[in-house]
Amino acid sequence: MLLDKVSLFQDGRNLREIQPFATKQAKTLFSSKPLDKIIEFQDTNSNLVAVKLVFKSGGSLDKPKLVNFAIQLHLEVQSDTTLVCYLITLSGLVYFELALYSTSMGTDGPTDESSNISTTIDEGSEKPLGTDYASEKLQQKDERTERQKQIDDWLPITSSRNAKWWYSAFHNVTAMVGAGVLSLPYAMSHLGWGPGVVILVLSWVITLFTLWQMVEMHEMVPGKRFDRYHELGQHAFGEKLGLYIVVPQQLICEVGVDIVYMVTGGKSLQKVHNILCKDRKQIKTTFFIMIFASVHFVLSHLPNFNSISGISLAAAVMSLSYSTIAWAASVHKGVQPDVDYGDRASSTAGSVFNFFSALGDVAFAYAGHNVVLEIQATIPSTPEKPSKGPMWKGVVFAYVVVAMCYFPVALIGYYVFGDKVEDNILISLEKPAWLIVTANLFVVIHVIGSYQLYAMPVFDMIETVLVKKLNFRPTRTLRFISRNIYVAFTMYVGITFPFFGGLLGFFGGFAFSPTTYFLPCVMWLSVYKPSKFSLSWCINWICIILGVLLMVLSPIGGLRTIILQAKEYKFYN
Structure with a gap:
């Protein structure tokens, strides 16, 4: 089914977002065979997304370049999919089809023979081309996907779904x-x-x-x-x-809520002290905010949302x-x-x-x-x-x-x-x-x-940047330092x-x-x-x-x- 307006990969990215990359790479690789157009298909029943590159007739195509293009496009997509490619000559036009099967949804994906390689086929031939290169690239993608999964299992938002x-x-x-x-x-x-x-x-x-x-x-x-x-x-x-x-x-x-709650917690503690200890010397709000913050220097090291569910329940009752x-x-x-x-x-x-x-x-x-x-x-x-x-x-x-x-x-x-x-x-x-x-x-x-x-999503953002962008290792030490700095910052602004x-x-x-x-x-x-x-x-x-x-x-x-x-x-x- 041809979709003119909406065509989505299984990871939710709009297929048209990948078009500029696909067009640029195709024109670079196939300069002697100008790209005519890109056709997008999605078969929702089989969880298949396909990209067909249509080239103008005449001349021959460099099939290893097609494999290289397919791998680059697949790596750019970065979805949990299996890659299968076909080269078909039909009625004077050359069609190159890149099929992305979701490996996380459905059971109607490709057969085992095609699940680990990228294949190019023309009329009269079923011999895979460029499989070593394709397998190497797909192995790199699998390693990157596995690392991504490990990071997601460590980050506070996605580490628990029960x-x-x-x-x-x-x-x-x-x-x-x-x-x-x-x-x-x-x-x-x-x-x-x-x-x-x-x-x-x-x-x-x-x-x-x-x-x-x-x-x-x-x-x-x-x-x-x-x-x-x-x-x-x-x-x-x-x-x-x-x-x-x-x-x-x-x-x-x-961050604003956490700062306000620093002030609220400190002033509420001060109110308790002033009522119970009327004859005592008054203590500045600053010290009560610091007392309130000391609790968070401990609790902030709970790893994810579900780990603070007991605290959240008590807070809701309160x-x-x-x-x-x-x-x-x-x-x-x-x-x-x-x-x-x-x-x-x-x-x-x-x-x-x-x-x-x-x-x-x-x-x-x-x-x-x-x-x-x-x-x-x-x-x-x-x-x-x-x-x-x-x-x-x-x-x-x-x-x-x-x-x-x-x-x-x-x-x-x-x-x-x-x-x-x-x-x-x-x-x-x-x-x-x-x-x-x-x-x-x-x-x-x-x-x-x-x-x-409110701090948990902030922790998630901080740790995502540190691990994914700055390539820090996802360790307890990293979490300990980053979260303590955040608590100290909100305490300082609240004071x-x-x-x-x-x-x-x-x-x-x-x-x-x-x-x-x-x-x-x-x-x-x-x-x-x-x-x-x-x-x-x-x-x-x-x-x-x-x-x-x-x-x-x-x-x-x-x-x-x-x-x-x-x-x-x-x-x-």
């Missing part, structure tokens, strides 16, 4: 319900009742929709899994452009627990006598900037998209039972928990404290002391798990800039808006190309427009908050 659906549930809860939920009443105080409720509900719906898109796109190419966010971006936008678009955004998100404490304690405290739901800013400019910052707080509360593909990568998948089934089940469960945490905390917290609520609602809840201490300890346990969850509320607004708008609200929609439009003004097209464009507005407006307010707080802050004091 997770259950409930793993994805508590991983998503841990990734999403975090420090952001404690800032929602504060965001409501800047947004007001009407806009606040609308934005909360709209954010919940939009992020659930974009999360569904990412789960669906994880295995949209048969036999290929997009285990990392940037791999999906490369498929949608191209090899280089996909990296340039996704990787900076994802790194800002994940998030539900301290969210419940936050809204239940607010109900117990009752509506404050001087409660006011008016504008808490003293000027119009302040109101506008605070509104923008509150948008970032809401965006930060729905931040799980940056690790969703990496979480799905841990779930086993077969053609009969793809991973999207259990993954979506876990996502729905997680979003129910998200609703149970977010809406009561945001609405009840704002209802009780009004515009007097702090940027962390636990600060507003001063009594009973034991309950506030418990809630803050729960926060500490939760952000420990969340830190590890230097402990502006919790401002950090939420800045990172929330600048980084999370693209990766959470509209980048999945852009990928969906790029890959599936729905017809203009169809329901899918309209929904995606609405999400894109709202996400872009959030990305532009939110960092303005967050940056202003950081500047105002920085005026009174002395570094490392």
